[in-house]
Amino acid sequence: MSDTSLDPHMDPRRSFQALILTLHRYWADYGCVILQPYDMEVGAGTFHPATTLRSLGPKHWMAAYVQPSRRPKDGRYGENPNRLQHYYQYQVILKPSPSDIQDLYLKSLYAIGIDPKNHDIRFVEDDWESPTLGAWGLGWEVWCDGMEVSQFTYFQQVCGIDCHPVSGELTYGLERLAMYVQGVDNVYDLNFNGREGAEKVTYGDVFLQAEQEYSRHNFEFANPEMLFRHFADAEAECRALLTAGAPKVEGGHHQMVLPAYDQAIKASHAFNLLDARGAISVTERQNYILRVRELAKACGEAFRQTEAGGA
Amino acid sequence: MPDLLLELFSEEIPARMQPRASEDLRKLVTDALVDAGLTYESAKAFATPRRLVLNVTGLPPKSPDMKEEKKGPRVGAPEQALAGFLKGAGLSSIDQATVQSDPKKGDFYVALIEKAGRPAIDIVADIVPNVVRGFPWPKSMRWGSGTLRWVRPLQSVLCTFGPETEDTDIVPFEIDGLASGNSTRGHRFMAPEPFAVRRFDDYVSSLEKAKVVLDPARRQDMILHDARDLAFASGFDLVEDAALLEEVAGLVEWPVVLMGSFDESFLEIPAEVIRLTIRANQKCFVLRDSRTGNLANRFITVSNLVAEDGGRKIIAGNERVIAARLSDALYFWQTDQRALPGYEDKGKPLDQRLAKLRAQEIVFHEKLGTQGQRIDRIIRLAREIAPKVGADPEKAARAAELAKADLMTEVVGEFPEVQGQMGRTYALLQGEDEAVAAAIEEHYKPQGPSDRVPENPVSIAVALADKLDILTGFWAIDEKPTGSKDPFALRRAALGVIRIVLANQLKVSLRDLAAVDADLLAFFHDRLKVQLREEGARHDLVDAVISADADDLLAIVRRVEALGAFLKADDGANLLAGYNRAANILRAEEKKDGEGAFDSAPDAALLTEPAEKALHAALESAVSDASAAVGSEEFEKAMTALSRLRAPVDAFFEAILVNAEDPALRANRLKLLSRFRAATRTVADFSRIAG
Incomplete structure (x- = not known):
């Protein structure tokens, strides 16, 4: 107690x-x-x-x-x-x-x-x-x-x-x-x-x-156009950072996982807002979830190539 | 004789997996014991939320010695063959083998392999780790830094072996760092201290003292009786629920039944929705008022604790959660009866939900269009079917229109299992006709073999339309059930159609109701056979009466019944014997003269003997009477007409030599038999009837 x-x-x-x-x-x-x-x-x-x-x-x-x-x-x-x-x-x-x-x-x-x-x-x-x-x-x-x-x-x-x-x-x-x-x-x-x-x-x-x-x-005023744009931007940025930070030599460390992961988080939140706003159809929904997952997976793999990830 | 006690103690095992897991444990261990040569008297397994337990009694102290003769190559065989033999038999030199002589094969080597029995305790020590490592959990996991998989982290393994009366030994083994022992723990909160046990008897009683009831059947029994008593004492009856009882018994090691209440104002919510809310979310039972039979504002929860305060806090906590859940349910229930924002101009509440369902363009199946399109097809079909089953076409169409609207209600969104039922309730609230409302609920029926079949004509029309739309649709796009794959439950739909038609004695032709093609009709025939077989009908009789184009299910069944009754009577059995005799003779003779050689009508002028004349005359009248009776679907009458042939057929075989020397006479007599064979086909294909 x-x-x-x-x-x-x-x-x-x-x-x-x-x-x-x-x-x-x-x-x-x-x-x-x-x-x-x-x-x-x-x-x-x-x-x-x-x-x-x-x-x-x-x-x-x-x-x-x-x-x-x-x-x-x-x-x-x-x-x-x-x-x-x-x-x-x-x-x-x-x-x-x-x-x-x-x-x-x-x-x-x-x-x-x-x-x-x-x-x-x-x-x-x-x-x-x-x-x-x-x-x-x-x-x-x-x-x-x-x-x-x-x-x-x-x-x-x-x-x-x-x-x-x-x-x-x-x-x-x-x-x-x-x-x-x-x-x-x-x-x-x-x-x-x-x-x-x-x-x-x-x-x-x-x-x-x-x-x-x-x-x-969330339900009435969030701007779907802007959010779709943010989603696309974050997705592209995440990929760009992962590419830019990739190890230069075999077995080297990844240099930019955390900033890339931030972009994956941003994409995920944009998706959640779009979903609440009713701007994503049932069929598209699954597709967006998959896109975020691909980012998360790429970040996870990159993290394994860092010191904290045990590389 | 020694006993074996095994306890696998873990973190909480999902309730739904416990029964299967204890059975798997029993089977895996005892199978392995038997494989190793160890017999046993009895084996029983148990599960609680934290342990799987197995008690095997009457094991021998060691496995029997084994002697085996292993045949080897002949004497003088190549070096390689000898080496292989020595290796396989575990011999170091060929001198250790004996030589046997065989008069045919000559001399060859034989190795006598003797395996001494092993102590049972060593065998168990090998078996248990293997069983644990390969245990067939539906889902398993790793934990910590280890690689072992179990349903949840495995914390200790108790394993003792020894005679019934004396001390037992710990069966020594280790599974990924977890060493076997002889101690366990009691109830997580009431008796957490470890204690040692020797065998099953003291294990069970020590557990009981440590507030654990090992046997799940006993826990269920305790819960059921305590719940009934507690309810009864306050003037209520328990609404029993076997599946919930089993689940709850898998969530507690020491069941303590407590009763709580909720605000009476929630009773406005339909009773079934209250029950589901309380059951699904809280795993609690509901009660009925013993006098009125109505749902009471009480519930029973099963806790895992004898609380110091008598359960006061536990009840209060559960009451608060249930009140919050029922508030949600009440909100759903009320929202469903109100106008739907954005669809206020689309008619009554259910019509508004239907409008939303259509507007969302939810795809039913990519090749079969949207839910909206499917509803349109069902409306059209229900309207067409209605007059054929004695229903008002307008009511059938209205019911079909609203049949799926409740999928868009909040209550059904929360509890899909009340679909249909809520549709009916909301339909009545918005003033729909009672038959329409009933059809909304009943159009899903029958769901399974034990489910009720709709009897109200409007319900029948919509239920048939719903099922036939699905069947003809999937047949049209060629997505039929294969093997165990039937994702759209088409078998169930076809069986539903069959049961509706038969139970209501509907005189309808399937191809007249919907676009049923030959392949789908054959599918119906298969389902009908399965159904009739399950009801105890002889499947050979079903085969005998179903022709490829038979699409009147009721007529098929009546024919099967009439044929069955006919064959049970002497006349039928003898006629069948006569048929078989005739068919055998014809088959043999047609082989000589060619298929169809005797198909033409017999020549009356060539009939010489009284017995053939009598049969000829009987055939003419029997065939015409039987055909007429079949035409008017009086199958018993048709059978009676055929049964008149029994005496003349018997007399014919008694008196007549079919294969007469005169070829013309022979052919004519075979034509007469062929005529008889054909006559039986007016009612059934006798060749498909066994015996």
Whole structure:
């Protein structure tokens, strides 16, 4: 259970930010590098190069970070108590996956106030796949009293490349978890800063206006022509950078994987926006997903030719 | 006799894979034991979310000694042949082989190979790692830095072997760094400490103390009884669901049944949608009010924990999730009844969804056009079929028009399994005719062999139109089912047509209903044969009555029934014997005189004996009566007419020598038999009937 000596505003059961800080503390104690969010628009924490690229190759790696995740299609103009087009994922990547990874995860739940002696925690089959990243793994969704609170995945393949060793990925849905431990039914009612009275800041205070504005943008005003152009540009740039950075000699290192991968991320987000905007037909949809996947695969292969990738 | 206990302890095994996995474990291990010469008394396997367990009893302590004689080359054979023989038999010198003499082949070498039996424990130590490495999981994975594959990370292997009463030994082996042992762990939260076990008996009881019920059948039983009792105590009945029960029993090691509730206002949502919402997302059971039989605002969840607070928090958590899910379902249900943005001017709510379906131009199949085009074809076909099955053509056309509209509703988008059913519900809400609404749901039927067949004429018309459109369409583009490949479920569609026609005793010709070509008709014949065989009909009788152009399914079946009844009676059985005799004689004689030599009518003037005259006369009247009866589809009457031939046929064979010396007489008698053979064809092809 959380440290009772903490100030009330630092209690993960009362404060959204304290929940994040508690997880940071927990995984830092375990030995993870605590990273900051990737500074680009991504659909999930997995897109962060600290997961996508670092899960490739032989090097050991342990990291934890919060990743703001954008799912333009999930916008509800701030009217749905559970759905957001922008939300936070807490992402932990442990490579190779330790043999006690389930216990580590359960202890992290304990740290944020979920006691397995009173809550029904279950590992329910859920195989994960990201068609755009050419990635898949086996694992579970973790249920707490019937609610999905995390995704738990053993990566088998990323960017179309077999993972050796295998990384364990833990993804916590922070808003859901916070709603659960704070006992609120509407995400906008979450206490963000753990203060009460005039000092209290809610999730709604921080994000409601953004949800309304972005929903409008995603569904009605995003400019499809521009987005198609951005998609094409990012795709071309990704390829150009991969070519320009390619090793000059056999067995040499690739020089520009990370900038190229950024362009793959950009293409992916442009696609997500176009999809939300209804600008992509059902038949074209698959084709766009494939194009992003090809970029991701090319970046993954290039990363294997870098120092961090084990070359 | 020693017993073997094996436990493969892992992270959570998907519930749906557990039953198959325990069966595979039992089979793989016991097959390998038997192959190695080890018999056993019994073998039983079990699965929980975290373990696969096998208990084999009554094994011998070692495998039997084996003696084998291996024949070698003859004495004096080339060096190479000798060397190969020595190597194969495991001998170091030819002196170790004996020489045997054979009167025909001469002297040759024989090696006597003796294999001493091996201790069973060593055999098991070889078998288990192999079984684990090659285990047929539907999906498996690697973890950490290893290369071993299992369904989820394998954490420990318990394997003991020994006599029923004394201490047992650990069967020593290692699988990718994982050494076998004799300890396991109990429930993840309630008894996580490791403990040692000796054999199955104390294993089961120790597990039970450590809050693990090993046997999935017992877990199911506990859940079912506790759920029934808990419901009953509050005045409710459990809505039972065998598949959900099996799944839930695979998610818990120690089932604890708890009851929660949701707001009554959600009961506005159709009961089936509530059930599916709660089942699909939460894996919970729903309840009915015992007095009214209506769905109650209660649910039952099965947790894996005896909570310190009695389950209060667990219930509260589940209630919150279910309320959120039902809020979504309520939103879908209400949205579906409202105007569809962008299509407000396209009529009633379902018509608006249909307009959207058409507007999206979703491709049904690249060669068969869009969903919209398919709907147009079904409308046209349903309107044409309607009068032939006693349905109002306008109602059939309207039902066909709306039949697929619910695919665009939110509820069906969320739960595809309620397609049709939701279409019916929404149709009634927008004031459609009841027969039209029923047809929207029933046009998909029958889905499988146990599904209900539609009986309402409008439903029949649309169901036939839907299925015949798919069949004629795929036949037209030559994409027919082959072997096990039938991606568009065309076999099911054809069987559906057959069952609808037969169950409703529809007097229709398939080629009159739709553009059924000869090949598709033959496909229907095949399906009909399968169906009739499953119902217990003799397939030779089906073959005997189906002609290539028979497209009246009901007539075929009635003919089969009449023929079956006929052959069961003495007259029929004897007539068949007479037929076979006649056919055999004709076959032999036609070989001499040529095919068709006796096809012309017999000459009455050449009939000399009373028995042939009698048969001739009987044939004339039997053939005309049987043909008339077949014409009016009175198959029993046709059979009765034929059965009158039994006595004259028997008498004919009794009294007449067919192969008379006079060639003219012989030919005439064969013509008479040929006439008899032809007479039987008015009702069936007797040559296809067995025995």
